[in-house]
Structure formats: C-alpha cells, structure tokens
Amino acid sequence: MENSALQSFMNFLQTTSDLVAAEVSQSSFWYQVEAIIGAIILSLLVSRFLAHRIRRWEEYFSKENVSHSIARFCLQLARRLFFSIFAALFLSLGASVIADQHLLAEKSFNLINIGYQIFYAWALLVFMIQLFTTFVATDSLLQQIKKPLYVIFWILAILEIVGILPKFIQALRAINLPIGSDSLTLWALIVGAITIFVSLLLAHWLSNLCDSALNSAKDIDNNLKIVLSRLIHIAFMAVAVLISLSTMGLDLTILSVFGGAIGVGLGFGLQKxxxxxxxxxxxxxxxxxxxxxxxxxxxxxxxxxxxxxxxxxxxxxxxxxxxxxxxxxxxxxxxxFTFTDRASVATVETSIGYECDVNRALAILVEIARRQSRVLESPTPWAVVSGFGNDGINLKLSFWVKDPENGTSVLRSSIMKEVLERFNAEKISIPYTIRDVTLKGELKIKAANDSAS
Incomplete structure (x- = not known):
C-alpha cells in the first residue's frame, strides 16, 4: 500500500517535471512570462500614482460619521485593490497583443491563466483583510493572525489552481452529519461557521455605525441613545446568527427547545x-x-x-x-440632587462682633456671592442672621450653584477668603474664643536637681 502510494506520487512529480520542461523549452512560454512581468511593472507604477492621489482624498473624510466612514472605507479598499486590478488589466492587454501577433495558439495560454488566477486571488485576499480591519478594528489581533491567514489562503489558492480543491470540496460534501430533520454535510458546516464569523463582524460594524449616528444626534436624550444603541446591537447580532444558521441548512425550530431550556435556567440561576x-x-x-x-x-x-x-x-x-x-x-x-434642576443650594457661615454693623455685613456677603461666576443670579443669593453666639452674631449666606456636580469646596473657600478681606477692610471684626485661666492657691516649682537629689 505504501509502495503504491509512493509510486503514484513519484509518477506525479515526473509528469509535472516533464510538463514544465516542455513548456520552458517553447518560445510561447517566455512570451507569457514577459506579458506577466510587464503587467506587474505597469501595475506598480499606475497603482502608486493613483494611491498617492487617493490618500489626499481620504483627508477630506476625517469625520467620525456614517457617510465619511463609508467613503473612507471605499477609498482605502480601492487604493489596496489597484495593483491586482491593473495587473489583470495589463495582462489582458498583453494576451491580446500576443494573440494578434499569432505568437501562440489560444490553447497555450496556460501561464497567463495562472497569472489571472493569482491576481484575482490577491484581490480577494486584500478585500478580506480590509473587511476584517474595518469591522474588528484591532491592529494587534490582525498582526497575530495575518501570517496564518496568508498561509491558509495561498494554500487554498494553489490547490484551486492545480485543480485539487474542487475534489476536496466534493469529498467534504459527501460527508453527512445527522443534525436536525435533514442531513447536514461537513462542507455546509464549514461554510456556515465562516458565514457566522463574517456576519457577526458585519453586524458589529453596522452597530458601531449606528452608535456614531446616534451620538452625533443632538435632539436625542442621552439615556435614549444608550437604549437604542444596545437594542440595535442585540438585533444585529441576533439577525446575523439566524441568517448564518439558515445558510447552513439547520432547521431553526430546534432552537425553540434550547431557548426554553435557557429561559428556565435564567429564571432560577440568573435571577439577580x-x-x-x-x-x-x-x-x-x-x-x-x-x-x-x-x-x-x-x-x-x-x-x-x-x-x-x-x-x-x-x-x-x-x-x-x-x-x-x-x-x-x-x-x-x-x-x-439634580432630578428636576441641576442647581443646588450651598451655604457659608460666619460670625461678627456684637458691636459691628449687621446690615453692612449681610450686604457684603450677598455682594461677594453675586460676583462668583458659578452662582446663579436668579434666585438671588441671600444672607440672614442665624443666631446669637457666646462670642458674636452668627450669619449665614445661601446661594444657588448652577453646576454642583463639579463640587462646592473651592467655591466656598473663595467666598470665605473674600469675606475675610472685606471684613478687615470694613473694620468688621470676626470674634474668636478667648479663655482666661486663673490659678488659686500657692504654686510651687521644684527644680530638676532637687528632685534628683
């Protein structure tokens, strides 16, 4: 068994080498090589020239809204697809020139056909990378999977070019999996998994676009923006999963059983x-x-x-x-504190001596509060006598702060410093507690060396 397989592989290599040797020895082979090389060189020149122009156009679409995002995505995609598109175009022109000059028969365009397939495969790979970068938008993740993605893609492309991939796909289609009422093939399962991945990426991208549109809307309440954003995200994800499962050939009615079981589990285990x-x-x-x-x-x-x-x-x-x-x-x-009105009341308390002018002190307090930029003019600040203390008359200044969420400590400190300066300038005293200590009886002081002796 092993000897027959080895012999078959050796025969394949021998046949391939003979075919390559026969092609290389013909002049038609080198005409095709020249056409492919010329197409690559011309495509590089044209694509670089146009890419420089498109980069300038991309600068005009720098806003984070839906229209600018779509325009920027299309320009970036076109800039990356220019090489493969123009390479295939110039290769087609070269093939036409070769055919017009009767340099080789039409059936001999084997190498040019391979060139077409490589250019188309490169365009498809660039398109996939651009979609993944736009939808996922994580450069670190892209760098991690970029090399494996390239390897897998080119292996599949080579298998398609040599004609092995269709036979492999046919073998996967022949494997049936007993899932649901109908049989599910292994190939359909693989296609469905890829479809789910792509659909979720597309749903994620569309929900992000809707978020940007909602955030830019000025006439929508912030709470409503959050609710709509979450509902849109859930709806897009649910639709993406349902569409992907239906493409796999699964009967979606079987999801009702799992949905009921999940609902019971949520009701008991995830109640909180x-x-x-x-x-x-x-x-x-x-x-x-x-x-x-x-x-x-x-x-x-x-x-x-x-x-x-x-x-x-x-x-x-x-x-x-x-x-x-x-x-x-x-x-x-x-x-x-800010349910109906964001403004709230703040107070500053002080006291003055009994001999001072109370009305003047109250007027100074109100005047200082009015000069503060964060204090509302209406309702106007007010100051009252709050009580009679042991050392002086207690005063209380009240005012409305229009942005209490930013704190009132600095504002109250500024007011109290101005109050201190104005009271000193107006000769209004701020009393403080004074205590007289009286000692009764004879006070004896003992020296330190006396206690030591």
Missing part, C-alpha cells in the same frame, strides 16, 4: 443578574437617574458617570468610584 439587566433598561426609559446626575444611594454620594447594562458607576468629588447594581436604583430610595 436578569433583574439588574431589566432594571438597567427601566432606569434608562423612565429617566429617574441620568448620566451626570448627582445622587446619593447605598450610603454613597457622587455623580453618575456610566450606566451599563448590569450596573452603574458613581464617582464622588474625591475621585472614588462605586459600582452600584441597577436593581438598587429601582428597589431602594435614591436621593437625586
């Missing part, structure tokens, strides 16, 4: 997770909390920076972040 996912859509739809709101929930006070599908992220003024499950916003009490 499912509740958080549903709560995430609820808070996005009812606008109870929004990105940028300042809230207090679960004992944590901060601004909402992210609303994910399962959780939300709060960031306080100290830079600390808290991950809150979305269910908490639905089932617990939430204090939203």
């Amino acid at each position: 997770i499912a509740s958080n996912y549903i709560s995430g859509f609820i808070i996005l739809f009812d606008h109870s909390v929004k990105i940028g709101d300042t809230v207090e929930v679960a004992g944590f006070n901060g601004k909402i920076t992210q609303i994910k599908t399962r959780y939300s992220v709060l960031r306080n003024f100290s830079g600390e972040e808290m991950i809150i499950p979305n269910e908490t916003f639905v089932t617990q009490n939430v204090k939203n």
